[in-house]
Each structure stands twice: as structure tokens, then as C-alpha cells.
Amino acid sequence: MKISKKIIDNLKKGGVDFYLSVPCKLLANMIEVLENDDDVYYSTVAREEEGMGICAGAYLGNKFPCIMMQNSGIGNSINAIVSLLQLYQMPVVLLISYRGTPGEPVGAQSEMAKITEEILQSLRIPMLNCSSEKDLEKISTFSKHAKVIESPVAILCNFELMSND
Amino acid sequence: MNRFQLLKSIQKKIINQLVICNIGLPSQELYKINDKENYFYMLGSMGLASSIGLGLAISQDNPVISIDGDGSILMNMNTLATIANRAPNNYTLLILDNGSYGSTGDQKTFTSELTSLKDVAIGAGCKNVIECNAEDTAKKLEQACADKNKFYVIISKIKPGNVDVEPIPLNPISIRDRFRKFIGLVSYL
Numbered sequence: 001m002k003i004s005k006k007i008i009d010n011l012k013k014g015g016v017d018f019y020l021s022v023p024c025k026l027l028a029n030m031i032e033v034l035e036n037d038d039d040v041y042y043s044t045v046a047r048e049e050e051g052m053g054i055c056a057g058a059y060l061g062n063k064f065p066c067i068m069m070q071n072s073g074i075g076n077s078i079n080a081i082v083s084l085l086q087l088y089q090m091p092v093v094l095l096i097s098y099r100g101t102p103g104e105p106v107g108a109q110s111e112m113a114k115i116t117e118e119i120l121q122s123l124r125i126p127m128l129n130c131s132s133e134k135d136l137e138k139i140s141t142f143s144k145h146a147k148v149i150e151s152p153v154a155i156l157c158n159f160e161l162m163s164n165d
Numbered sequence: 166m167n168r169f170q171l172l173k174s175i176q177k178k179i180i181n182q183l184v185i186c187n188i189g190l191p192s193q194e195l196y197k198i199n200d201k202e203n204y205f206y207m208l209g210s211m212g213l214a215s216s217i218g219l220g221l222a223i224s225q226d227n228p229v230i231s232i233d234g235d236g237s238i239l240m241n242m243n244t245l246a247t248i249a250n251r252a253p254n255n256y257t258l259l260i261l262d263n264g265s266y267g268s269t270g271d272q273k274t275f276t277s278e279l280t281s282l283k284d285v286a287i288g289a290g291c292k293n294v295i296e297c298n299a300e301d302t303a304k305k306l307e308q309a310c311a312d313k314n315k316f317y318v319i320i321s322k323i324k325p326g327n328v329d330v331e332p333i334p335l336n337p338i339s340i341r342d343r344f345r346k347f348i349g350l351v352s353y354l
Contacts, residue, residue, distance in 0.1 A: 089337075
């Protein structure tokens with residue numbers, strides 16, 4: 001729970017006040033934190049792609065949104081990221097539980113893990129890789145960076161970090 | 166009425182509502198009829214007009230209308246469940262159901278066969294679902310926007326068919342910023 005609390009704290013310090021998720025086991029603690037936080041908006045959504053749309057609307061309405069999801073969710077959302085968030089230059093934090101990284105027990109997750117960073121690189125989305133507690137301190141500055149560059153940014157939280165929470 | 170005529174018929178009912186309009190011909194026709202600062206034209210992200218409007222309605226208090234199509238709803242059908250559970254009362258989803266993919270050459274959609282978006286929306290949990298003909302749509306939309314205690318999904322059954330329109334000559338950042346300026350969020354324009 002300590003890691004999850006720290007991630008949310010740092011996102012909030014970075015100004016993020018609107019959160020969506022498509023759940024993941026590794027995001028469960030963060031979701032619990034958000035469900036009990038009255039200062040920010042939180043909801044689950046049915047699919048990551050619609051989440052990108054909801055985030056876009058939230059940005060238009062003066063919120064700073066974050067969508068939490070597994071890396072598989074990036075695959076579900078590429079067109080929405082490119083032809084909505086990037087086309088209109090909308091800052092959104094993509095908080096990704098990085099399934100398929102070392103520690104992952106489900107072998108099938110590795111295929112998406114192999115190409116996750118390559119996809120994000122192709123999309124020219126700045127990435128922050130978090131593999132230790134110390135990395136989490138960079139989250140607030142990194143989130144603010146999204147607003148400055150008017151672009152989505154991606155925070156990748158690897159399996160070992162999150163499964164030890 | 167086809168989409169163009171329907172969009173024309175609702176213009177008097179849209180005063181200061183924030184409008185998120187579906188990609189392609191719906192946006193291009195709306196632009197041709199009456200370009201306004203409170204109209205956000207989608208230039209990409211097919212299927213997400215309903216979702217963008219939902220996020221906007223949650224985030225601020227002004228009334229929001231998402232103008233969507235049957236083809237777009239069919240490709241983002243989960244949106245109806247999210248809307249049913251999360252839409253605030255300042256939200257209206259107006260689905261122009263012409264049973265065809267208008268922007269791509271009027272190929273038929275499943276709503277021209279067995280699928281009822283009214284039934285789908287009700288099944289998803291939406292409480293105030295109105296299916297109406299084109300002639301009644303403007304009045305239904307006005308009533309939906311006037312009701313501050315409920316949100317509505319309106320399915321307007323219209324005829325297929327398009328008019329000749331050009332791509333919208335506005336760049337995405339202009340659309341974004343003038344829309345945010347209308348809401349009162351951008352002061353530098």
C-alpha cells in the first residue's frame with residue numbers, strides 16, 4: 001500500500017485531479033486509495049479507448065486527467081491517443097502497470113511487454129520507468145511536464161515494484 | 166429528414182450548450198450549417214463523441230450535448246454502460262440513427278437490421294432513453310436539456326443521406342482553444 005499511496009500522492013502533487021482505471025491486480029491498491037479520496041474524481045471505465053475520450057473531455061473541462069491501466073490498454077487505445085490526445089495536444093497521464101516484466105507469473109503477458117516501450121516510442125510519448133521507490137519521486141515533475149508540453153506522458157510501473165506493495 | 170436537415174432543425178435549441186460532434190460528415194455538416202465556438206468538432210478518434218462529452222459533463226457544470234451516430238455507438242458500445250452509471254444530469258447523448266455509415270458511403274449498419282440502440286441503452290442501465298422520429302427531435306432535445314434532474318439518451322431515427330461538404334478548415338488547436346475560451350478556461354485568445 002505504501003508504494004500505491006506514494007504514486008497517488010505524487011500524481012496529486014503534479015496537479016492530477018481526475019482518475020480513471022481499467023483495473024489490474026497491480027493497480028488494486030491505487031484504486032482503493034482513490035475510492036477513498038474525496039479530493040479527486042475517480043471512476044472505473046469499461047475500456048481504455050473510451051477512457052481516452054473521457055480524459056479528453058475532462059481536459060476540455062479544465063481537469064488534469066490520468067488513466068490507469070495495464071500495458072495491454074495502450075494497444076486498445078492507439079488511435080484515440082494519436083488522433084485525439086495528440087492531435088488536439090491534450091495532457092493526460094497514462095499510468096501503466098507494466099505486466100510481463102520480471103516477476104510476472106503469467107507467461108502470456110510477455111508478448112505485450114516486449115513491445116510496450118517500442119509502441120510508446122513510436123507514438124513519441126515521453127516515458128518514466130519506475131522500478132524502485134526512489135523512481136516514484138520523479139512522478140510529480142513528470143506529470144507537470146505533460147501540461148507544459150501539452151501531450152500525453154506514460155508512467156510505467158514494473159511488476160516487481162507493484163507486487164511488493 | 167436526413168442528418169443535415171436534422172442538424173439544421175435543432176440549431177434553435179442549442180444556445181449555450183457545449184456540443185461534442187462526431188467525426189466526419191456530422192461535424193462537416195454542422196460546420197456548414199452554423200459554425201459556433203461552443204461546437205467541438207472531432208477530427209479523429211472515431212467512436213468517442215459520447216465519451217468526450219461524458220468527461221466534459223463530469224468535469225464542469227455547463228450542459229453538454231454529444232451528437233453521435235449509430236455507427237459510432239456500435240463501435241464503442243461499452244460507452245452506454247459507462248454513461249448509464251456515471252453521466253451527470255448536465256449530459257445529453259443525441260444519437261442520429263440513420264442505419265448507415267454516412268461518412269464512408271452509406272453502407273448499412275446493424276441498426277438497419279436487428280439491433281435497437283434504444284434496447285441496448287436501456288439494457289446498459291440508462292434510465293431516460295427516448296427514441297423519436299426526426300420531426301420530434303428538436304423538442305425532445307429542448308426538454309432533455311431543460312431537465313436539470315436527469316440525463317437523457319435520445320435516439321433520433323432519421324433517413325440516410327448526406328450533402329456535399331468540405332473538410333473543416335480549422336486546425337485542431339483552434340477548435341480546442343476557442344472551445345475552452347467559450348467555457349471560460351483560456352484567457353490568452
